[in-house]
Amino acid sequence: MKFSLVVVTSPEESRACHRALRFAAALNEAGHELQQVFFYANSASIGLSHHEHTDWQNIAQATQAELILCSASAEHFGLEIPIAGFSIAGLGAMVEAGLSADRVVTFG
Amino acid sequence: MAGLDAAMAAGAFGQDVSVLLRGTAVFEFAKGQCVPATERHVGKTLASLPFYDIESVYVDDTYWSQVNPIDDLDVTVICPAGMGELIAAADHVLSF
Numbered sequence: 001m002k003f004s005l006v007v008v009t010s011p012e013e014s015r016a017c018h019r020a021l022r023f024a025a026a027l028n029e030a031g032h033e034l035q036q037v038f039f040y041a042n043s044a045s046i047g048l049s050h051h052e053h054t055d056w057q058n059i060a061q062a063t064q065a066e067l068i069l070c071s072a073s074a075e076h077f078g079l080e081i082p083i084a085g086f087s088i089a090g091l092g093a094m095v096e097a098g099l100s101a102d103r104v105v106t107f108g
Numbered sequence: 109m110a111g112l113d114a115a116m117a118a119g120a121f122g123q124d125v126s127v128l129l130r131g132t133a134v135f136e137f138a139k140g141q142c143v144p145a146t147e148r149h150v151g152k153t154l155a156s157l158p159f160y161d162i163e164s165v166y167v168d169d170t171y172w173s174q175v176n177p178i179d180d181l182d183v184t185v186i187c188p189a190g191m192g193e194l195i196a197a198a199d200h201v202l203s204f
Contacts, residue, residue: 008110008204041110072113091117098118104200 002033004101006094007043008108011051016107017043023105024059034065036097039086043108044073047083057085068093111204112153119160126164127157128186128194134167137177151178166194 005024011017020037027034037056039046046056047069060067067086069079074088082088098104112127119125129136136150143149155178157165165183172185186194195201 006114006202040114091114092121094114095118095121095123098200099121099123101200104202106201106203108204 001102002035002100003027004035004094004097004104005037006104006106006108007037007039007046008041008106010042010045012045013042014108017046020107021055021059023107024063024065028059028063034059034063035101036066036068036093038068038070038094038097039073040070040091040094041073041108044069044079045077047074047079047086048077049083053083053085060085066093066097070094109148109150109153111202112150112157114202114204115162116157116160119157119162122161125160125162126166126194126198127154127162128166128168128191129154130168130170130191132171134171134175137167137181137183138175139178155181166191 005020007017007020009016024034024037045051046053056067059065068089069082069086071088071090079088115125115127136154141149141151154165166186167183168191169185169187
């Protein structure tokens, strides 16, 4: 089954980002396809340098999933150049991923 | 507001979108909401949804009787069972 994840809250606000990471790893272990993780609203702060990115980068490498920081949110946080393994795109990227996914799961 | 932006993006991509306001979120439709100049007015944004081809707006009936809604509002009031049916009928559900 094809999955797409949307994370809404920042690591400081809730455990949602951590739960999304665990869920992504479980999907991979279960043989599902993870297409995209879209970091929306405050969760785009995951792209700031003080956060730990290794686990997400490992997930992206293992699953070939896109890790996308919402462009409007990234701008809000002053992120112009994405960190390795992440890209910056608009809400259209999230909608497109949802169209081809069997399930879209929100964490927030 | 993040949820409405996502809904409008999906609407702009030609998707069949329904918006459901649950719990105290229905108070966004109340008259006389004061919004700081730096923030967007959720009620007015909700009223603009038809421009994004989003015609289906639902409100949870739990608190709706306490809301003095803005004029010319076109919403459907539904009970928890109705919400369950609405969610079950959707291909994808995004919660904010």
